[in-house]
Amino acid sequence: MNLEQIDEAQDRRGQAEGGPAFLRRDRSQKEATRVAYGKALLELGRENPQVVVLDADLSKSTHTGAFAKEFPERFFDMGIAEQDMMGTAAGLAFCGKTVFASSFAIFATGRAFDQVRNTICYPALNVKIAATHAGITVGEDGGSHEAIEDVALMRSIPNMTVVVPADATETRLAVKAAAAWEGPVYLRLGRLDVPVLFDEGYPFRIGKAVRLREGRDVALIANGVMVAAALEAADRLARDGIEARVINMSTVKPIDAEEIEAAARECGALVTAEEHNVLGGLGSAVAEVVVQRRPVPMALVGVQDRFGQSGKPLELLEEYGLTAADVEAAARQVVARKGR
Amino acid sequence: MSTQLSTQLLDPEYAFRPAQPVLSAEERNRLQGIALTLRRDIIEMTAAAQSGHPGGSLSAADIVTCLYFSILRHRPQDPHWPDRDRFVLSKGHAAPVLYAALAEAGYFPREQLQTLRRLHSPLQGHPDMRKLPGVEASTGSLGQGLSIGNGMALAGKLDGRDYRVYVLMGDGEIQEGMVWEAAMTSVHRHLDNLTAFVDYNQLQIDGRVTDIKSLTHVGRRFAAFGWHVLEIDGHDLDAIHAAVQDAQRTKGRPTLIVAHTIKGKGVPFMEDQVEWHGTAPKPDQAKEALAQLGAGGKEAAQA
Numbered sequence: 205m206n207l208e209q210i211d212e213a214q215d216r217r218g219q220a221e222g223g224p225a226f227l228r229r230d231r232s233q234k235e236a237t238r239v240a241y242g243k244a245l246l247e248l249g250r251e252n253p254q255v256v257v258l259d260a261d262l263s264k265s266t267h268t269g270a271f272a273k274e275f276p277e278r279f280f281d282m283g284i285a286e287q288d289m290m291g292t293a294a295g296l297a298f299c300g301k302t303v304f305a306s307s308f309a310i311f312a313t314g315r316a317f318d319q320v321r322n323t324i325c326y327p328a329l330n331v332k333i334a335a336t337h338a339g340i341t342v343g344e345d346g347g348s349h350e351a352i353e354d355v356a357l358m359r360s361i362p363n364m365t366v367v368v369p370a371d372a373t374e375t376r377l378a379v380k381a382a383a384a385w386e387g388p389v390y391l392r393l394g395r396l397d398v399p400v401l402f403d404e405g406y407p408f409r410i411g412k413a414v415r416l417r418e419g420r421d422v423a424l425i426a427n428g429v430m431v432a433a434a435l436e437a438a439d440r441l442a443r444d445g446i447e448a449r450v451i452n453m454s455t456v457k458p459i460d461a462e463e464i465e466a467a468a469r470e471c472g473a474l475v476t477a478e479e480h481n482v483l484g485g486l487g488s489a490v491a492e493v494v495v496q497r498r499p500v501p502m503a504l505v506g507v508q509d510r511f512g513q514s515g516k517p518l519e520l521l522e523e524y525g526l527t528a529a530d531v532e533a534a535a536r537q538v539v540a541r542k543g544r
Numbered sequence: 545m546s547t548q549l550s551t552q553l554l555d556p557e558y559a560f561r562p563a564q565p566v567l568s569a570e571e572r573n574r575l576q577g578i579a580l581t582l583r584r585d586i587i588e589m590t591a592a593a594q595s596g597h598p599g600g601s602l603s604a605a606d607i608v609t610c611l612y613f614s615i616l617r618h619r620p621q622d623p624h625w626p627d628r629d630r631f632v633l634s635k636g637h638a639a640p641v642l643y644a645a646l647a648e649a650g651y652f653p654r655e656q657l658q659t660l661r662r663l664h665s666p667l668q669g670h671p672d673m674r675k676l677p678g679v680e681a682s683t684g685s686l687g688q689g690l691s692i693g694n695g696m697a698l699a700g701k702l703d704g705r706d707y708r709v710y711v712l713m714g715d716g717e718i719q720e721g722m723v724w725e726a727a728m729t730s731v732h733r734h735l736d737n738l739t740a741f742v743d744y745n746q747l748q749i750d751g752r753v754t755d756i757k758s759l760t761h762v763g764r765r766f767a768a769f770g771w772h773v774l775e776i777d778g779h780d781l782d783a784i785h786a787a788v789q790d791a792q793r794t795k796g797r798p799t800l801i802v803a804h805t806i807k808g809k810g811v812p813f814m815e816d817q818v819e820w821h822g823t824a825p826k827p828d829q830a831k832e833a834l835a836q837l838g839a840g841g842k843e844a845a846q847a
């Protein structure tokens with residue numbers, strides 16, 4: 205199958221056998237999570253006059269532009285100065301504002317790391333860092349712009365909450381939840397148009413994983429763009445009688461340890477899937493729970509500690525081993541290791 | 545018609561225009577031809593990739609031409625020659641103009657230009673020194689090139705080598721605080737072997753630089769830090785050449801050349817349009833752009 209066909213197969217995936225009601229059967233509608241962020245921010249701005257938005261010369265790409273247009277007095281374009289942006293966000297938060305600060309994930313977390321760590325997280329301020337263009341699906345801009353370490357960086361800071369939405373619906377809910385949450389939040393968003401997986405009834409809560417498919421042979425724990433791949437992998441495994449549980453672990457921190465422990469106990473083998481370096485991201489977070497609570501065979505699908513590069517997003521997912529086929533292969537491998 | 549830059553814009557304090565032309569007519573002709581070739585390549589590459597940054601590549605084409613084809617001491621056949629002059633493209637998104645220059649200089653075959661931004665291509669979206677010979681520094685994260693240049697200039701002094709270091713920054717880029725930290729270092733360390741350019745096209749992504757975070761009197765700001773400052777028309781090959789010569793003569797401190805430019809220069813429908821920062825021309829637009837630029841590059845200029 206070529207990439208287009210794989211893509212289409214994912215779209216058509218009309219899994220007849222139940223699954224939660226909020227999980228769409230028809231996945232042909234697509235929207236980038238950054239686009240959903242822009243829309244949610246606008247709604248939030250209308251609901252809450254304390255919300256202010258900062259950007260660093262990327263408001264067209266991050267989609268904070270719509271908020272800027274409607275609420276110009278509550279929008280501050282800080283120019284190409286991410287560190288200054290984070291410090292300013294802290295000052296605004298000290299004075300009672302709920303601040304959303306946006307840039308590309310690489311600059312929001314990398315360039316401004318110390319400002320985020322010392323000036324936002326140390327005092328646990330109400331700054332929500334909504335970073336777009338995360339991961340290798342940035343595509344043509346290449347390795348300098350593809351954040352593969354942002355989750356690791358943000359997750360390692362005390363007081364920080366880390367959320368990686370899988371689609372537009374979850375993004376919208378996560379933006380609202382982040383605004384209501386006390387303290388700093390990192391929202392990891394993407395550039396690429398991705399299938400809308402969930403209907404409005406999707407039960408999003410920060411810190412709570414959502415089970416998308418039942419199964420007891422292996423559990424596939426994914427977030428971001430890899431959730432769609434995990435669902436597709438579960439379909440393929442089912443054809444061979446392997447029943448895979450699929451879990452959307454959109455909150456990487458605080459992680460839903462109960463759900464992970466239950467998956468380890470009931471399925472006996474785990475695969476994590478993330479568009480991020482396997483060092484320090486979702487896979488690591490899950491492994492930290494598993495080794496302490498219930499060790500079982502586990503495989504980590506993700507970027508294998510190498511930088512990204514230029515290419516088309518779908519080509520890159522294939523090059524870096526982040527397709528449904530890769531998740532499927534990892535699942536077969538851990539299932540084989542079970543009970544050995 | 546291509547827009548002409550008004551030299552009225554130059555800060556009178558630092559305005560620099562050579563009293564008489566420093567290039568021979570023949571040399572100027574040759575360089576103009578090369579600049580045209582680079583501009584055509586920029587359009588063709590970004591059109592082939594359907595991705596990339598034409599605006600800031602076109603605005604820097606004359607500076608890059610002057611550097612690579614009349615100023616820099618370099619050996620395309622020996623890219624790691626220790627005594628070569630160094631050029632750091634701090635505004636890494638302008639990679640197409642750098643790649644076009646490197647190909648024209650013979651660092652790699654011209655055919656490779658068409659692979660811009662493709663999977664496994666050495667011509668990454670932003671310059672990757674581990675993938676392409678001739679690229680002196682991997683850039684793309686703005687604001688870091690001046691520090692890199694300082695390091696190279698310091699190493700030159702340490703090793704007793706007489707190479708010179710050139711850094712090209714964007715005007716939006718110098719909103720990064722790190723640039724000003726580096727600007728202090730260059731002066732404090734008396735890096736007279738370093739020359740920095742600001743591609744002063746007055747546009748960034750979200751709009752005009754003055755509207756986003758103003759940088760008026762950029763020359764005075766650097767001068768106050770202790771830099772030797774020259775403001776020039778960044779599309780005037782004689783002015784670029786003469787300004788670099790002036791920098792070479794300046795001892796004890798670094799030189800900043802504020803090059804007033806037009807973003808998208810050479811393609812009228814792209815000129816001074818913020819939309820053309822990071823949008824590639826569609827095939828029909830590329831055709832129009834090439835027609836407006838005029839055919840031929842070197843050949844046409846010689847004819």
Ligand SMILES: Cc1ncc(C[n+]2csc(CCOP(=O)(O)OP(=O)(O)O)c2C)c(N)n1
Nearest residue numbers: 261600684685686714715716717747748749
């Ligand atoms: C640290 C960092 N922040 C943001 C960006 C995204 N970005 C790429 S180009 C650009 C605008 C650059 O404007 P300017 O420096 O004026 O360049 P030019 O007009 O010459 O293209 C921005 C914000 C980046 N590459 N690096």
Ligand SMILES: [Mg+2]
Nearest residue numbers: 715716747748
């Ligand atoms: Mg500019």
